[in-house]
Amino acid sequence: MRNTDTFRQYIWLINTIERHKKINLETLSKSWTDYDLNNGKPLARTTFYRLKQAIEDMFGIQIECDAKDGYKYYIANSESLKNNSTQNWMLRTLTVNSVLLDGLMIKDQLLLEEIPAGIEYLQTIISAMKCHHTLNMGYKKFNDAEGYTILVEPYCLKVFRQRWYMLGKIVSKGNQFHIYALDRITHLYDTDKSYDLDSDFNAEVFFRNFFGVFIGDDKPQRIVLRAHNKMVNFLRTLPLHHSQKEILETEEYSDFELFLVPTWDFCQAILKEGDELEVISPLSLREQIVKILKSALKNYQ
Numbered sequence: 001m002r003n004t005d006t007f008r009q010y011i012w013l014i015n016t017i018e019r020h021k022k023i024n025l026e027t028l029s030k031s032w033t034d035y036d037l038n039n040g041k042p043l044a045r046t047t048f049y050r051l052k053q054a055i056e057d058m059f060g061i062q063i064e065c066d067a068k069d070g071y072k073y074y075i076a077n078s079e080s081l082k083n084n085s086t087q088n089w090m091l092r093t094l095t096v097n098s099v100l101l102d103g104l105m106i107k108d109q110l111l112l113e114e115i116p117a118g119i120e121y122l123q124t125i126i127s128a129m130k131c132h133h134t135l136n137m138g139y140k141k142f143n144d145a146e147g148y149t150i151l152v153e154p155y156c157l158k159v160f161r162q163r164w165y166m167l168g169k170i171v172s173k174g175n176q177f178h179i180y181a182l183d184r185i186t187h188l189y190d191t192d193k194s195y196d197l198d199s200d201f202n203a204e205v206f207f208r209n210f211f212g213v214f215i216g217d218d219k220p221q222r223i224v225l226r227a228h229n230k231m232v233n234f235l236r237t238l239p240l241h242h243s244q245k246e247i248l249e250t251e252e253y254s255d256f257e258l259f260l261v262p263t264w265d266f267c268q269a270i271l272k273e274g275d276e277l278e279v280i281s282p283l284s285l286r287e288q289i290v291k292i293l294k295s296a297l298k299n300y301q
Helices: 003-020 025-034 045-059 078-083 085-102 104-109 119-131 231-237 264-272 283-298
Strands: 063-066 072-075 133-139 148-160 163-170 177-181 185-194 221-228 245-249 253-260 277-281
Touching: 003 025, 003 045, 003 072, 025 045, 045 063, 119 133, 119 148, 119 163, 119 185, 148 177, 221 231, 231 253, 264 283, 277 283
Parallel strands: none
Antiparallel strands: 063 072, 133 148, 133 185, 148 163, 163 177, 221 253, 221 277, 245 253
């Protein structure tokens, strides 16, 4: 069996158990038989134990048996998996890839978003971060005609709005962090020169008070947004930020509280929702949104 098929079996088993919450081996075997990849063969107990161990070794997912509930299998550490964003993202990505492979026969019915260039640099960046090596990077902004080359110390990678970004420090500019879109890189290679990583750096903590990838020195603020119509349920099911809390519910609208730095990309997220999302406070952010709207209106007058 090909390695890709083995991965698909891992993903199928994880998702099947997760979907059922708890499932016994007999029911699992019947579902396994119906899966196209297995050619109608039942799931042997030895095969199940082999896959179960491989899944724990590879993903850290522990599949345990509850003998008191009819010897049903379940994911024992589902909460810790959810809290590990990197592990969770990797699993979800592999799941999507597996599903897409299953859907090749109906590829004309699958409409996907195109991801910009830049992923070819991921391996180089990840390897450099593991070894604490400085990168020689060519970079060209959208409004830059020629671009430039710098030495950068890579600290972390982040995905936002279908783009990969790297957070790093420019060697010649001391301790200031900068963010770079991978699709704007023109060349990149490892210099093999080591740098000292900040011992207290934590990527999740660093971005905690930001909305997306725009960063700065401003302090986070308490922000209240008022959602109208369908936007209420949209925010309930897909929060704008991890700090979001619903603080008021009425028949006409709901208010949501957030605590973050109101960067440019956060303002754009508010504007994108049109008249269904309104800034209540602070007044400075409300006035900023009004100013942007008035400026945009001039283009139509």
